[in-house]
Amino acid sequence: MDIRIFASNPLLNTAAAGLIAHLLQAKPNAVLGLATGGTPVGIYEELIKLYTLQHIQFREAISFNLDEYVGLPETHDQSYHAYMQQHLFKHIDLPQSNIHIPNGNATDLEAECARYDALLDGVKQIDLQILGLGHNGHIGFNEPDEGLVGGTHLVELKEETRLANARYFNNLAEVPTHAITMGIGTILKARTILLVVRGTDKAKIVHDALTGPITTENPASLLQTHPNLVVMLDTEAGELFS
Ligand code: PGA
Secondary structure: OEEEEEOOHHHHHHHHHHHHHHHHHHOOOOEEEEOOOOOOHHHHHHHHHHHHOOOOOOOOOEEEEOEEEOOOOOOOOOOHHHHHHHHOHHHOOOOHHHEEOOOOOOOOHHHHHHHHHHHHHHHOOOOEEEEOOOOOOOEOOEOOOOOOOOOOEEEEOOHHHHHHHHHHOOOHHHOOOEEEEOOHHHHHHOOEEEEEEOOHHHHHHHHHHHHOOOOOOOHHHHHHHOOOEEEEEEOOOOOOOO
Protein backbone atom coordinates (compact mmCIF):
# COMPACT_ATOMS: atom_id res chain seq x y z
CA MET A 1 0.00 0.00 0.00
CA ASP A 2 1.32 3.38 -1.05
CA ILE A 3 0.01 6.18 1.19
CA ARG A 4 0.83 9.74 0.16
CA ILE A 5 -0.12 12.77 2.23
CA PHE A 6 -0.21 16.15 0.50
CA ALA A 7 0.33 19.54 2.05
CA SER A 8 -2.44 21.05 -0.04
CA ASN A 9 -5.39 19.94 -2.12
CA PRO A 10 -3.99 21.48 -5.33
CA LEU A 11 -0.85 19.33 -4.89
CA LEU A 12 -3.01 16.25 -4.35
CA ASN A 13 -5.09 17.05 -7.44
CA THR A 14 -1.98 17.45 -9.57
CA ALA A 15 -0.54 14.15 -8.35
CA ALA A 16 -3.77 12.24 -8.88
CA ALA A 17 -4.31 13.68 -12.34
CA GLY A 18 -0.65 12.92 -13.10
CA LEU A 19 -1.18 9.26 -12.26
CA ILE A 20 -4.16 9.09 -14.61
CA ALA A 21 -2.31 11.05 -17.31
CA HIS A 22 0.64 8.66 -17.12
CA LEU A 23 -1.69 5.73 -17.61
CA LEU A 24 -3.38 7.36 -20.63
CA GLN A 25 -0.03 8.21 -22.19
CA ALA A 26 1.19 4.62 -21.78
CA LYS A 27 -2.16 3.06 -22.67
CA PRO A 28 -4.48 5.35 -24.66
CA ASN A 29 -7.31 2.78 -24.55
CA ALA A 30 -7.17 2.44 -20.77
CA VAL A 31 -10.32 1.54 -18.86
CA LEU A 32 -10.96 4.18 -16.20
CA GLY A 33 -13.21 3.58 -13.21
CA LEU A 34 -14.67 6.96 -12.28
CA ALA A 35 -16.19 8.31 -9.10
CA THR A 36 -18.50 11.21 -8.29
CA GLY A 37 -19.01 13.34 -5.17
CA GLY A 38 -16.96 16.27 -3.96
CA THR A 39 -13.68 14.36 -3.76
CA PRO A 40 -12.74 13.97 -7.46
CA VAL A 41 -13.86 17.39 -8.72
CA GLY A 42 -10.41 19.00 -8.41
CA ILE A 43 -8.79 15.97 -10.06
CA TYR A 44 -11.15 16.23 -13.02
CA GLU A 45 -10.30 19.95 -13.30
CA GLU A 46 -6.61 19.03 -13.56
CA LEU A 47 -7.35 16.37 -16.17
CA ILE A 48 -9.29 18.92 -18.22
CA LYS A 49 -6.27 21.25 -18.04
CA LEU A 50 -3.94 18.48 -19.22
CA TYR A 51 -6.35 17.67 -22.04
CA THR A 52 -6.60 21.34 -23.06
CA LEU A 53 -2.81 21.55 -23.13
CA GLN A 54 -2.86 18.44 -25.36
CA HIS A 55 -0.81 16.40 -22.92
CA ILE A 56 -3.49 13.71 -22.85
CA GLN A 57 -6.45 12.59 -24.89
CA PHE A 58 -9.40 10.36 -24.13
CA ARG A 59 -10.38 9.37 -27.70
CA GLU A 60 -9.65 5.69 -27.12
CA ALA A 61 -10.29 5.52 -23.39
CA ILE A 62 -13.26 3.71 -21.86
CA SER A 63 -14.98 4.75 -18.64
CA PHE A 64 -17.14 2.99 -16.10
CA ASN A 65 -18.75 4.94 -13.30
CA LEU A 66 -19.16 3.42 -9.88
CA ASP A 67 -22.79 4.20 -9.26
CA GLU A 68 -25.97 6.09 -9.97
CA TYR A 69 -29.06 7.00 -7.96
CA VAL A 70 -32.27 5.11 -8.63
CA GLY A 71 -35.23 7.13 -9.87
CA LEU A 72 -33.48 10.44 -10.43
CA PRO A 73 -33.87 11.61 -14.04
CA GLU A 74 -30.53 11.72 -15.88
CA THR A 75 -31.24 15.40 -16.55
CA HIS A 76 -31.53 16.16 -12.81
CA ASP A 77 -28.46 18.19 -11.89
CA GLN A 78 -27.63 15.79 -9.04
CA SER A 79 -27.76 12.64 -11.15
CA TYR A 80 -24.32 11.18 -11.66
CA HIS A 81 -24.94 11.28 -15.41
CA ALA A 82 -25.30 15.08 -15.12
CA TYR A 83 -22.37 15.35 -12.69
CA MET A 84 -20.03 13.55 -15.07
CA GLN A 85 -21.08 15.69 -18.02
CA GLN A 86 -20.61 18.87 -16.01
CA HIS A 87 -17.32 18.05 -14.31
CA LEU A 88 -15.54 16.05 -16.99
CA PHE A 89 -17.16 14.61 -20.09
CA LYS A 90 -18.33 17.79 -21.81
CA HIS A 91 -14.78 19.19 -21.59
CA ILE A 92 -12.88 16.24 -23.12
CA ASP A 93 -12.91 14.00 -26.19
CA LEU A 94 -14.08 10.77 -24.55
CA PRO A 95 -16.62 9.36 -27.05
CA GLN A 96 -20.15 9.03 -25.70
CA SER A 97 -20.15 5.38 -26.79
CA ASN A 98 -17.18 4.66 -24.49
CA ILE A 99 -18.94 6.05 -21.41
CA HIS A 100 -20.73 3.67 -19.05
CA ILE A 101 -22.88 4.69 -16.09
CA PRO A 102 -25.56 2.48 -14.52
CA ASN A 103 -29.09 3.40 -15.57
CA GLY A 104 -30.95 4.17 -12.37
CA ASN A 105 -34.18 4.62 -14.29
CA ALA A 106 -34.29 1.17 -15.85
CA THR A 107 -37.68 -0.51 -15.45
CA ASP A 108 -35.94 -3.75 -14.51
CA LEU A 109 -33.12 -2.78 -12.13
CA GLU A 110 -31.89 -6.36 -11.69
CA ALA A 111 -31.53 -6.68 -15.45
CA GLU A 112 -29.72 -3.35 -15.52
CA CYS A 113 -27.19 -4.61 -12.95
CA ALA A 114 -26.64 -7.75 -15.05
CA ARG A 115 -26.22 -5.60 -18.17
CA TYR A 116 -23.60 -3.47 -16.41
CA ASP A 117 -21.70 -6.53 -15.21
CA ALA A 118 -21.73 -7.96 -18.74
CA LEU A 119 -20.18 -4.71 -20.02
CA LEU A 120 -17.56 -4.87 -17.28
CA ASP A 121 -16.84 -8.50 -18.13
CA GLY A 122 -16.35 -7.38 -21.73
CA VAL A 123 -13.40 -5.16 -20.77
CA LYS A 124 -12.06 -7.80 -18.35
CA GLN A 125 -10.49 -5.35 -15.92
CA ILE A 126 -10.55 -1.69 -14.98
CA ASP A 127 -7.02 -0.30 -15.31
CA LEU A 128 -7.41 2.43 -12.73
CA GLN A 129 -10.30 2.83 -10.34
CA ILE A 130 -10.72 6.18 -8.57
CA LEU A 131 -12.48 5.97 -5.22
CA GLY A 132 -13.70 8.51 -2.71
CA LEU A 133 -14.64 7.38 0.78
CA GLY A 134 -17.91 7.73 2.66
CA HIS A 135 -17.95 8.78 6.31
CA ASN A 136 -19.15 5.26 7.14
CA GLY A 137 -16.44 3.57 5.05
CA HIS A 138 -18.50 3.03 1.93
CA ILE A 139 -16.79 2.87 -1.45
CA GLY A 140 -19.02 3.38 -4.44
CA PHE A 141 -22.35 2.89 -2.69
CA ASN A 142 -21.22 -0.35 -1.02
CA GLU A 143 -22.58 0.43 2.42
CA PRO A 144 -21.40 -1.24 5.66
CA ASP A 145 -23.20 -4.54 6.16
CA GLU A 146 -22.82 -8.09 7.48
CA GLY A 147 -21.89 -9.13 3.98
CA LEU A 148 -20.93 -7.38 0.76
CA VAL A 149 -21.88 -8.12 -2.83
CA GLY A 150 -19.27 -8.80 -5.52
CA GLY A 151 -21.07 -7.56 -8.61
CA THR A 152 -23.25 -4.63 -9.57
CA HIS A 153 -26.36 -4.48 -7.43
CA LEU A 154 -29.18 -2.42 -6.05
CA VAL A 155 -28.57 -0.86 -2.62
CA GLU A 156 -30.66 0.95 -0.08
CA LEU A 157 -28.68 3.98 1.00
CA LYS A 158 -27.91 4.36 4.70
CA GLU A 159 -29.41 7.33 6.48
CA GLU A 160 -25.92 8.80 7.06
CA THR A 161 -25.17 8.62 3.35
CA ARG A 162 -28.42 10.36 2.44
CA LEU A 163 -27.70 13.02 5.10
CA ALA A 164 -24.17 13.57 3.76
CA ASN A 165 -25.48 13.96 0.22
CA ALA A 166 -28.44 16.14 1.23
CA ARG A 167 -26.15 19.17 0.90
CA TYR A 168 -26.55 18.85 -2.87
CA PHE A 169 -30.36 18.71 -2.77
CA ASN A 170 -33.05 21.11 -1.51
CA ASN A 171 -33.86 18.83 1.41
CA LEU A 172 -33.33 15.29 2.72
CA ALA A 173 -36.63 14.04 1.29
CA GLU A 174 -35.33 14.74 -2.22
CA VAL A 175 -32.27 12.51 -1.78
CA PRO A 176 -32.94 9.16 -3.44
CA THR A 177 -33.27 6.19 -1.13
CA HIS A 178 -31.69 3.64 -3.47
CA ALA A 179 -28.83 3.41 -5.91
CA ILE A 180 -27.13 0.98 -8.26
CA THR A 181 -23.49 0.42 -7.42
CA MET A 182 -20.60 -1.52 -8.82
CA GLY A 183 -19.76 -4.29 -6.35
CA ILE A 184 -16.73 -4.77 -4.17
CA GLY A 185 -15.56 -7.71 -6.29
CA THR A 186 -15.37 -5.56 -9.42
CA ILE A 187 -13.62 -2.75 -7.56
CA LEU A 188 -11.01 -5.12 -6.12
CA LYS A 189 -10.37 -6.59 -9.57
CA ALA A 190 -9.07 -3.23 -10.85
CA ARG A 191 -5.37 -3.26 -11.75
CA THR A 192 -4.72 -0.11 -9.71
CA ILE A 193 -6.97 1.56 -7.15
CA LEU A 194 -6.57 5.23 -6.31
CA LEU A 195 -8.31 6.06 -3.04
CA VAL A 196 -8.61 9.79 -2.44
CA VAL A 197 -9.72 11.18 0.91
CA ARG A 198 -9.93 14.79 2.05
CA GLY A 199 -10.84 16.49 5.30
CA THR A 200 -10.51 16.00 9.01
CA ASP A 201 -14.01 14.50 9.23
CA LYS A 202 -12.70 11.44 7.36
CA ALA A 203 -9.38 11.09 9.22
CA LYS A 204 -10.62 8.34 11.54
CA ILE A 205 -12.55 6.29 9.01
CA VAL A 206 -9.65 6.23 6.53
CA HIS A 207 -7.20 5.35 9.29
CA ASP A 208 -9.49 2.56 10.53
CA ALA A 209 -10.01 1.33 6.97
CA LEU A 210 -6.30 1.09 6.19
CA THR A 211 -4.87 0.03 9.56
CA GLY A 212 -7.75 -1.64 11.39
CA PRO A 213 -9.40 -5.03 10.98
CA ILE A 214 -10.69 -6.03 7.56
CA THR A 215 -14.44 -6.05 8.00
CA THR A 216 -17.50 -5.66 5.81
CA GLU A 217 -18.72 -3.15 8.42
CA ASN A 218 -16.04 -0.84 6.98
CA PRO A 219 -16.12 -1.70 3.26
CA ALA A 220 -12.99 0.34 2.48
CA SER A 221 -11.00 -1.94 4.81
CA LEU A 222 -11.17 -4.59 2.07
CA LEU A 223 -8.84 -2.37 0.07
CA GLN A 224 -6.06 -3.58 2.38
CA THR A 225 -6.13 -6.81 0.38
CA HIS A 226 -5.46 -5.07 -2.94
CA PRO A 227 -1.94 -5.51 -4.36
CA ASN A 228 -1.75 -2.09 -6.00
CA LEU A 229 -3.51 0.46 -3.81
CA VAL A 230 -2.44 4.11 -3.97
CA VAL A 231 -3.91 6.34 -1.26
CA MET A 232 -3.82 10.12 -1.59
CA LEU A 233 -4.79 12.14 1.48
CA ASP A 234 -4.73 15.80 2.28
CA THR A 235 -3.06 16.76 5.57
CA GLU A 236 -6.39 16.78 7.40
CA ALA A 237 -7.50 13.32 6.28
CA GLY A 238 -4.00 12.01 6.94
CA GLU A 239 -3.61 13.44 10.44
CA LEU A 240 -3.75 10.03 12.20
CA PHE A 241 -1.04 8.50 10.03
CA SER A 242 1.88 10.55 11.24
P1 PGA B 1 -17.62 12.95 -1.21
O1 PGA B 1 -18.30 11.52 -1.08
O2 PGA B 1 -16.57 12.82 -2.24
O3 PGA B 1 -18.74 13.85 -1.67
O4 PGA B 1 -17.10 13.31 0.14
C1 PGA B 1 -17.50 10.39 -1.07
C2 PGA B 1 -18.38 9.17 -0.93
O5 PGA B 1 -19.41 9.24 -0.26
O6 PGA B 1 -18.01 8.12 -1.48
